[in-house]
Amino acid sequence: MTHTETHSHDADVTDVFTDEWEQWHRDHETRRAEPHGFLAVTHLHWLTDAPQRYTGIPGVWSTGPDGPVAVLDDGDTLDIDGSTVTGEHRFGPIPERGGVVAGWGDTAIEVARRGGHDIVRPRHPNHPLRAEYTGTPAYSPDPRWRVTGRYVRFDAPRPTTVGAAVDGLQHVYDAPGRIDVELDGQPTSLTAFPGHAAGSLLVLFTDATSGVTTYAANRSVAVDAPGADGSVVVDFNRATNLPCAYTALATCPLPPAENRLSVAVEAGEKTPLRQYVPDVR
Known part of the structure; x- marks a missing residue:
């Protein structure tokens, strides 16, 4: 394959990656804005x-x-x-x-x-x-934030207590395992919670962008069920805001301490344009 052919192939792969992300983002926004969402x-x-x-x-x-x-x-x-x-x-x-x-x-x-x-x-x-919802800003999709890692299942699910968007409230999740990945050259272990689909996982996290360009309290990324060899793909381009980023009427969980990352994950959804805080006067 010539240099020109290699460049063309890479460009095609990037175009497919971008197209798939844009379709995912449109679908996610549609679900978010459902009449009773x-x-x-x-x-x-x-x-x-x-x-x-x-x-x-x-x-x-x-x-x-x-x-x-x-x-x-x-x-x-x-x-x-x-x-x-x-x-x-x-x-x-x-x-x-x-x-x-x-x-x-x-x-x-x-x-x-x-x-x-x-x-x-x-x-x-x-x-x-x-x-009046007009959408959520997001980073442009970048393949470097789609990382392959390894899922390590715990001997038994570990009850993990985390805080909540509501002061004084706590959530307890049974964490089935952790995901080991490398982010910006740093080995990182993320505690994973059960996802919505059978066998899938959910990672709650913050990072160096939190409170700067992204919502301060949390973001989440869904992870498909691990492969037979324990391999997983964590696509931070699909990191999403939880409901508490949009409304003070949410009880969302906060990330466990080990999922508060020092790297800047410049991928996924950014801080919403508006948060609803009810007038309690």
């Missing part, structure tokens, strides 16, 4: 054992050992799993990081458990954060 969250309510009324949702709500309970007023209904609910509805115990969505007109009411607390978050498509 996290940009549509209007309130965050922390349920207690005392029945209370809350802004943005119907009825009176409380929780206890048997899970959240909603007592609706006459004429109010909720749509849950295809059924119409009236009067009193008991959701039952909700697992940590689990949740149920109840429909109420144009509003989707998320009933969930985060950090050991039952919460309710109404989501409305007309919420200004979503209605």
Whole structure:
């Protein structure tokens, strides 16, 4: 292969890499801006054992050992799993990081458990954060930030406690293993949490760009299931912001200490153009 042919081949590979990233980024932005996505969250309510009324949702709500309970007023209904609910509805115990969505007109009411607390978050498509969303800036894709590493499975999952975007809240994840990679010439070990797809992994991290060009508290990168030989690909070009970068109504986890990197990962999503902070006056 001549020098010219080599250059042409490299350019073709880069073009494919860029095209694939741009398609991924468009798809990610589309999902983020869905009518009842996290940009549509209007309130965050922390349920207690005392029945209370809350802004943005119907009825009176409380929780206890048997899970959240909603007592609706006459004429109010909720749509849950295809059924119409009236009067009193008991959701039952909700697992940590689990949740149920109840429909109420144009509003989707998320009933969930985060950090050991039952919460309710109404989501409305007309919420200004979503209605006025124009996208998230990102670094141009660069193949140097797509790195191959090795997954090292722990003998047993390690309970790992991390902080949260909400002061005083903690999350506990069972970390199945770590990912060893080299970043900017530095050997780096990243604690990995379970991903959304079976066998996949999720890495929460900060780096030297955090609080400068990228969101200060955290970013995340999804990693496909390791190969049979333990090999993994960590593509920091696909590092994304968590909901807390956009709204103070999120309970996102913070990275474990070992995932706070000293290198500047100049890849992936940058600081959002806007964060929603509710007026609590």
